[in-house]
Amino acid sequence: MAPTASANDEVELPLDLDLNDEQRQLQDATRGFLSRHYPLGDARAILESDREADPEGWRRAAEMGWIAVLADEDAGGLGFSPSTATVISSELGRAVNWTPFLGSALSVAALGPAAGGDDRAAGVMEALIAGETVAAWCGPEPRGDGWGADSVRTEAVEAGDGFVLYGEKYLVADADLADELVVAARVDGELRSFVVPAEAEGVEITVSRTLDLTRRFATVRLNGVRVTAGDAVGEAGTADAAFGRTLDLAIVLVAADAVGAAEKLLELTVEYAADRIAFQRPIASYQAVKHMCADMLLKVEASRAASRYAALTLEADSAERARAVAVAGGYVSGAAAEIAGDALQIHGGVGFTWEHDLHLFLRRIKVDQALFGDTRQHREQLVGLLT
Amino acid sequence: MAPTASANDEVELPLDLDLNDEQRQLQDATRGFLSRHYPLGDARAILESDREADPEGWRRAAEMGWIAVLADEDAGGLGFSPSTATVISSELGRAVNWTPFLGSALSVAALGPAAGGDDRAAGVMEALIAGETVAAWCGPEPRGDGWGADSVRTEAVEAGDGFVLYGEKYLVADADLADELVVAARVDGELRSFVVPAEAEGVEITVSRTLDLTRRFATVRLNGVRVTAGDAVGEAGTADAAFGRTLDLAIVLVAADAVGAAEKLLELTVEYAADRIAFQRPIASYQAVKHMCADMLLKVEASRAASRYAALTLEADSAERARAVAVAGGYVSGAAAEIAGDALQIHGGVGFTWEHDLHLFLRRIKVDQALFGDTRQHREQLVGLLT
Amino acid sequence: MKLADDAELDRFRNEVREFLDSEAPDIPVRAGFRSPENEAENLVRKRWRARLYEAGYLGADWPVEWGGSGKWNPVHDLIISEEVARAGLPPLTDQTHLAAFALIRFGTEEQKARFLPAIRDGSETWCQLFSEPDAGSDLAAMRTEAKPLEEGGYLVNGQKVWSSNAAWADWGFLLARSDTSLDRHRGISAFIVPMDAPGLEIRPLREITGTEDFSEVFMEDVAISGDSLLGEREQGWKVAMESLGAERSGIGAGGARLRQLLEMTVELAETENEAGGRPIESSDVRQKIGEIATEIEINNLLVQLKLGRELRGAERPSDVPIGKLVFSELNLAMAEFALELQGSSSILVEGDPRVLQGGRWQDEFLYARTYTVAGGASEIMRNIIAERALGMPREQRG
């Protein structure tokens, strides 16, 4: 995707922060697919139980290109396109969807360009693109000091011609359904990534109880897990860049997820306000409600632009990437959380019931807000770039 | 003034945060006095020039007890009553008044109980109470690290049976009109206060240009000013407590000043909103305007209670004093600044003109916000008390 | 909130604190007004209520003939509320408390004799049947009808919602239209309805917190007797509004609750994270805590201001809405900040082994919007302040 498009031979059009036609089609197709196969009512079944694997659904999703849009062409994908992936991620947020997209999407990015040549990684990549495998990225180890590569303390101890992994990964998205784990670990202090079967001996996966009732996050313990040299991803020395790229993708996808959920909340709220009568008038006619909704729209527009722009800079590996990702991370989920709060305030009592869908969005946004760095960490990043 | 009053023999009434009858009378009297002698129109004369001394007005103000309410009975006053002084201070803020109250009031507190016995200090105190003298408190030296006693770097070097003062005091209220200065300085590191005639050799007073157009603040330079041992205030070792008490009084009086100005702005705004028509309705009928005004009232009520309570704790030297003063300092001027902002927003264009009085209040509040510690410093104080 | 030491009040506070320390039962500590989780807890709560009346910590303001002390001290009530909140016990100003106030103020002698002793001895609890699906902040829009019968008594039809404790209550304090020809609040009467009446169905509502603290109550041809009228006919609005004012004695509970939450926040900020850092060392965290602590003191000052005015009979129309706004918005802001402080752990909830502070903050966060909505949303509070205290124009009706 070109960053600028020519309207005529002489005039360069600026960067378009709305979707292009192709992405708009993808959006429509994804929205249709999700409403047919994953209607919101079905979510109710998993709110308080484990998720079950859905190989058929996952294969269909893969056929729509969910994973291929993040895989390089060399590796059998459609080219690394975070901006396209954000379209999908936003639709998942809008639908409070529970498929294991995030874990697999991040794993593809973590396997990275290396997967083009690398046997083990290439195999996993191929299976992911085809929807035959679900994977989870066991990258960051947030302990209160951020989600960056610095947070990785898991060790890969050399043993024979392979390694033994020791460590603990928190809040790993989709580990409960994963067949493969892409694990970041340190070999003598240096970062490397390894592909580890979720069933491998020494791997212990415990699903966390979180605010989010549709997605699942888990603690993954690596209690001396043996891997071969062939399970290592890419050449030594490439892992830091791949980690950074994957983390940035994670920030962008989570922001897009929050945008989708927030946008849906705004629609639900405007609709509710038009129907709800108080003091003999629809509450939509009260200026306090109107102004709250106006601010919600402002935040949705700004959030969408911020997540899309960050995705485009990541896609182009632009010099603006660090700044744009920090802006998306530092703005979007906070704005979405404010939108969720306003939505609940305008809905009043009915939005406070378990049976109403509102809290599913509220909870999802609240989790998006904490994943892969909070507002505070992103703001600090941005200041670091300024000073 | 007793902190609690009995309604009957058995039931203790709680602390009353509204004014008592006596203070309400003082309020009415002060308001009447100010509107007769210092109508707002007169302020226009001094907005862009120096203030001139007004010995007659000052004497009349003193007759109303402005200074006596802060002087101990031993020193010829009515007893140290910050809560009464806040009534006066609020009225001065309401009237954007330009009499040199603040400097003299703080000087009285800085002379403190010592003035009962001390010749030089007692003389100044007597003259202040009688309205024959104007004084300025040259206490803190804010350099970005607060206004506390720690900020005092001015030195008093022992020389013969007296001292020589070297230092620089910033933003000294009313120094332009002062006859006497009460100067905090360090003698071998230990804090002492000295009474210094403003006309003394080596004293250099430069009026600062500030946002405030009615009050005056000055830089006071002490370029080797000779004072005698008799000019020292109180016994050695008492200055720290007196400084603390004076600073707390300063915080409370400035908060009360901001409350008065904010309260007046609310009244002006509600009145304007009732008269101003937009889209064929008074703007007071729009919910956005109503809600802004409601928040303004909330802040006025809270600010008044906070400044009054802090004054009462100072008066009683209660264990709650440090907390209450930090709350008043950390809340009131910020709330008042928000009120001023909303007042300007609701007034629209007309409030943006030099001829309208609104900006006089806005400017005064903005200055109150920075004097004797800003929100940030007061919040830090409060956290220090919690942890 | 005190100015100088007051030995009598300090003594009383210590007495209450000791009483609570030694006698208070073990009831799960959660945000807000919660219903019992099971019959056992319901019984524990009933017994505890009886014990509070017995000890004179509840009902001191009742008429002496019904067990009041005859020398009620509102400051004592404030202290009791504060200490109860501090101890993490359910607030005292619950639905039963509200009903007791209404009975004393508006009940007949027969009604008082029948109901008050059972409230004091803990044997009966009450719920409130006010809100309806289409009458929330606009309570006067209610449609439930209590049709007067020729043979005496009434036939009640309608639906109520957001009734706290309904699933456990013996009696309901009901508002319904006894004269449908009268508009809005004019046609409403107050009634006492047995919660086991035929035709009355209680459906517990599950809230976003995952717990069931409120119920929907459906009434289909529920027959109630003529003497179940509480107060005069078509005076139900007055009965309800005055009773809601009875929440005043819970006035200090909010502030004490917030102080308790502040202690938890400071504890959180002082806890070393796994990376060895303590949030309290960062000035942004300190500033935010300073801001919250300031607002808590402001909340308490406003409580004090309001109480002083009530006792002098000098209430202002802005007192109640200002108190509600400050408390509810601060309560929400505190929950949001505590989640921020928890960083990545903020997403964990009660039951997860790595959850912080037992998941209390996650519950507080989800529950917090109850306060900004129930009992008149914040928007309504701001309207009231503007219209009644500042004399600004009323909203136009549609």
Added chain:
Amino acid sequence: MKLADDAELDRFRNEVREFLDSEAPDIPVRAGFRSPENEAENLVRKRWRARLYEAGYLGADWPVEWGGSGKWNPVHDLIISEEVARAGLPPLTDQTHLAAFALIRFGTEEQKARFLPAIRDGSETWCQLFSEPDAGSDLAAMRTEAKPLEEGGYLVNGQKVWSSNAAWADWGFLLARSDTSLDRHRGISAFIVPMDAPGLEIRPLREITGTEDFSEVFMEDVAISGDSLLGEREQGWKVAMESLGAERSGIGAGGARLRQLLEMTVELAETENEAGGRPIESSDVRQKIGEIATEIEINNLLVQLKLGRELRGAERPSDVPIGKLVFSELNLAMAEFALELQGSSSILVEGDPRVLQGGRWQDEFLYARTYTVAGGASEIMRNIIAERALGMPREQRG
């Protein structure tokens, strides 16, 4: 705001920057849209305007016959606006710019021939006569009348206010009622009025900033000719609204201005105070700067979004009001924060020897409310978004 390097745009930006560096005159740097302080400055500004047209940095979008380039690039306009703001020069989208747009879009050939060349050569400037004392955000409430005369021409009576540059302008772009029988915006026409017309009196208004940037304009029996009508009779509302849209080409100016202010803020935070501390070392200051920097980028993204939509003809009704809200509220928040950062020095103003950064922030603070009020207050912007973009009910008229 750019994604990848674009050599042509970078080259253009450098060209503009070099041009400004070498040729821009010395005009006092202040917040917002300011009028010349004296005749000398007025002349400097006029010459500078002519130079910008000559260099093709202004007016490239004009029809070729009137001096346009024939290959206007909106992205170039954005870059020019940004660089002008960065250089601290007066914004280009002033009243004269607005008049030029209206003339090109609605003027007769005669009007274009008479006025456009004089705009390009800098000899004549314009002001806007729209707002009235009782018609601010509600512009359609205006009362100034342009009474059609039987002998042709009009007689104008009324008062205008908030007219920027009026004291220096040669011509006024006037809105007035040519048909008083028609309600609100229906009866309004646009006119060209010479500012030295008999009966027209200009009284400069002093604002709270202490400077005179706007004027009141009183018109008493001001006779204007029939050919001073701009656009069709009673179509003045359309002429005005479309012209106000011409501010679009100043679109990037706000963002560049904010970035420049951010640089000043960072500089302030990095300055060691007399006590030896640097505010930037405190995490609360860093967080606040991070928040502001984030919002500035958001502002710029929204500008970009809007521009993209305009060029595709896919504008949304929320684009303009959202842009205005974000910019104006951020601009105010930045001034407030910078004053906080200055601590006790925040009260000093231009002219005091100890003032920080020349008192620019004090001027910015006082001026900032212009943006949240002028051209439709923030409250009106939120109404427009809710009504036009979200389809919510319109406000009732009184």
